[in-house]
Amino acid sequence: MIQAILVFNNHGKPRLVRFYQRFSEEIQQQIVRETFHLVLKRDDNICNFLEGGSLIGGSDYKLIYRHYATLYFVFCVDSSESELGILDLIQVFVETLDKCFENVCELDLIFHMDKVHYILQEVVMGGMVLETNMNEIVAQIEAQNKLEKSEGGLSAAPARAVSAVKNLNLPEIPRNINIGDLNIKVPNLSQFV
């Protein structure tokens, strides 16, 4: 079973936090922090598996992570999951995000946090892997989006806006834009609102 799914950027800012097991608010934050420190120490060319340590249940639990440009995707799983299987599940999740957001970047995850959660819900439900077929996931999300389009035409506007930002070349693995210093670029946003 999957215990937790964490996404944070290279500076440790959480972008998606989803726990499938109950932890108190403080413990959750601590887990995010410690996980970040654990994966930050690791080069990109060493293995993608880590032991969870004492915080998240001991030796039965593993942290399986992937690093995409500015973002770390970390799945915390117990021994009933296959390590390589989860590693590819992360890939499926990210590729799905990429399809749904048309070349995903960190900004998408920030401004459409809710959407990311909906996509995740179609992949993993209550800690169990629900669907691994990317087309199926995208179809589900699109079915939901249709509702969205029909109900609130303009709520989709920011999505279009953000997707305009993205670079157009689509590499094999979705790359992300480094917006580590977001403050340089966005300050003018308010004057348009």
Next chain:
Amino acid sequence: MSDIVEKTLTALPGLFLQNQLGGGAASIKASFSSRLGGLVRGITALTSKHEEEKLIQQELSSLKATVSAPTTTLKMMKECMVRLIYCEMLGYDASFGYIHAIKLAQQGNLLEKRVGYLAVSLFLHENHELLLLLVNTVVKDLQSTNLVEVCMALTVVSQIFPREMIPAVLPLIEDKLQHSKEIIRRKAVLALYKFYLIAPNQVQHIHIKFRKALCDRDAGVMAASLHIYLRMIKENSSGYKDLTGSFVTILKQVVGGKLPVDFNYHSVPAPWLQIQLLRILGLLGKDDQRTSELMYDVLDESLRRAELNHNITYAILFECVHTVYSIYPKSELLEKAAKCIGKFVLSPKINLKYLGLKALTYVIQQDPSLALQHQMTIIECLDHPDPIIKRETLELLYRITNAQNITVIVQKMLEYLHQSKEEYIIINLVGKIAELAEKYAPDNAWFIQTMNAVFSVGGDVIHPDIPNNFLRLLAEGFDDETEDQQLRLYAVQSYLTLLDVENVLYPQRFLQVMSWVLGEYSYLLDKETPQEVITRLYKLLVNGSISSETKAWLIAAVTKLTTQAHSSDIVERLIQEYTRSLDTCMRQHAFELKHLHENVELMKSVLPVDKSCEDLVVDASLSFLDGFVAEGLSQGAAPYKPHHQRQEEKFSQEKVLNFEPYGLSFSSSGFTGRQSPAGISLGSDISGNSAEMGLKETNSLKLEGVKKLWGKEGYLPKKESTVGDEAESQPVPQDNVKMENIDQTITKKDQPQVHMQSKEEKEKQLLASSLFVGLGSENTINLLGKADTVSHKFRRKSKVKEIKSGEATSAHNMTCSSFSSLSNAAYEEDYYLDVLQNREDKELKKISLNSEYLDSESFTELHVVEKLSNCNLSAPSLFADNNLEIFHPSQSTTASVANEVSIAAALLEEPTEHMHSDLMEICNNETISVTSYKIWKDDCLLMVWSVANKSGSELKSANLEIAPAENFKITEQPECCLPMIEAESTKNFQHSVQMEKSFTEGTLSGFINYQMMDSHSVQLEFSVTLSLLDFIRPLKISTEDFGKLWLSFANDVKQNVKMSGSQAALPSTLKTLQKKLRLHIVDIIGNEGLLACQLLPSTPCLLHFRVHADVLALWFRSSCSTLPDYLLYQCQKVVEGS
């Protein structure tokens, strides 16, 4: 990277422009959706955590105002929720919004509902009280005709749902299993799985539906049901063997590419499905040849089909290998699997290498030669830059450690330990080193030095068992007395050297170990006098960095040494200083020391040299105070009543309801040894005399060194013995020879290569030969038991404590005396001595029965005990013989068998002794009939099988065997093989069953075979069902203990049950429960009843019953999460049935 940033920068104006254009018509909308953007921008612009906090608090307070304003529309609320989710993600409390999230899920349109559900599932947890408000919404949405609404409801149910409300939605979700849409069916299956996880008993009745889901026409639904099966099979594989064929067929079809192409991932057909199926097969085929044979073909196919083109095929391969090694072995498959492991280990990809090492660790028990094959890779991995790989390698080495490679392996482990800073890893690794060192240490110096390293590196995070075991090892010693002394002397010397090093701080635990050893064994020193040792200890004592616990250990050591030092200024100074200490504990110790110091004779008798292992008889009944009490009584003092009795009296006088929670109304009162018979029998355990009690309170020195003879499970040495039995009965010398041969072959093999290789390579080769020494294919390494073919240096003696009491010394040998003295101390019955006199003509035999019968309750029935002792107290002489933990069950004689059977019969005739079930016939044929019944003994379940020979001729070599079951530990009583059963007679067999893993229902299967006179043998199979209930026992506690325990348990369930009778029926209902479920009635107070029980071995559960009109409110609490659920189900059944 930088060019991407640049691109972003240039593209950004476009974003703003679009946003501006997009505004206009619905500017309110736009402003709301960009609020989150504003927040994000604000946060990223900040430089300090403090500023961020300020900003978020500001944001939260404005959100709070918005959400609670009546004018806020649901649309706005939706935006607010997203911002709240963001704040919560950053770790800020947004609890004011929870209720609004629920409202949004209730009232909103589809989109708003979706946000509402998401927020609820992120904010709340299963036990949150607000969650109850969501139940109605979920029920409504489950009935909706809109697919999206149903999906959302199912999703939220599978994320969080209050356990007690499951019945409300269960039928609705069950209906969804027949839904026409595949996605709904699939989600319904997962929601049911969630229910199975949190409340297994509530979904017991729908197991048949799970089977339907497995056969669903859609592969996605089938895949979802595999989650459930994997879990259920893990818990009880024997119940699902019949499904093996189906799983194999499914896997065959998947591997054969019969699924639609949609299921392909990188052109591999449904890899996750394959992984799941392989795991299930591995569990099903474990230790089961027949089931395993069904899957050989498909495994072979999987191994063949998995062409290595993508990561995911490696995932499948890895599972294949795992399964091949889990199931009943087939050499062909093993060979292929071994090749696969090679591919993993030799892969340049690090993830695969890691998994290869993991697989090696797993299979090394079956095939140690694989480690030899890959030895050079393993050596390389030891120096790998990735610490995770290194750790996995060490784990692997840990499994192949033996007496020859221990030094190298432990050295590698210590090296790793010095680099690692993570507490979790240190604890884990240090434990392993200590374990290995204890087992295989080549010599004293190495052992002590390694343990020193363990203590200094492990610091104060190490498991407390490590120092305790170490001290016990030193104190109990080994077979050779002079060697013991040398080890102790070496330890003392090494600690003195360590203490002489200036400016080094040792961890507190290490200092405690040092002070104990110095206190006990400094007398072995010839150069240093006790005074010098005391000086060093004193220097530590005045050191500021010492914790007060360590100080207590230090003073205890000084106290012991003072006996040997005739006079010491330092002791005087210490007494002076610490009798005025503000720390009461220290002051107490100092006063003890002072008074003992004044009376040297007393001191010497209280603190004898090198007697740490000797038991002391303690008078737990405090009978020496009898005179004092009698005097008090004669002067008119009221007799003492224990606290609970006083409470009861108070209640019965007042006749009012107790409205306070139980835990609070009772102040804690100490253990009243005088009143409880259990207290007296415990006496032998809590050895020590009153003069020493002071020392014990804080450092409990002696207790740690003393081996426990009696525990919850009965007579303890028995346990170890049976474990050791197998390992040590192996022919030791033979294996040694073999291993040496292998060593030679290894070195020979290495020699010709050495010339060609560089120096570095040579070093590696050298390391390899030292690491993999003693590993060969013939040499089995048993992982779990760590059965060692090498003779241990530090093998623990199974020391049976000798207690010096007058009667004991009159007995014949050591164990014999311990037995009699124990029984004397505990029960003051001297008939035991008579029994022991008769003992000599009996054979050696397991004493396991003793432990089971001789527990506190059975002692009240003396005649039974007498019978038991007659046949069973025959074991001891074995200890006297060789001090090894070997038993010879084969030597048991027919005479004792006869006795055994008569006990069983006696037990049956005596239903008051232990509760037992009715006789039940489990199998029969024309010659024999096997009936069985369960005896619910206090520490285990005893299965008694009686085999009746109906024929007129005698049956030869009757043998009854029980198949090992995953959930149980079955201990066979020694006489399971009878040479013959006479015509028309009945013989009994017994098995004691203990639960290893919790389950709700399991089967115990076995067979009986025998030979007829015409010498053809017949075999009959049978099985019986065991339920968790068979392992529930009454827990006898007092009301106040109940109160205390009640507060300490986190898991609880509540349920109301309709009762047929009125309030007066409560006692009778409880009686029924007590009888049917074997509970203990703690107390009945007015309309409330308290019951307690425990799940063997020791998981307590507390039950609270309250009657209101005709409703019985059940409220159960336990430390285990599933137990209350189960009991609730059972109680409900009983109450509703009565």
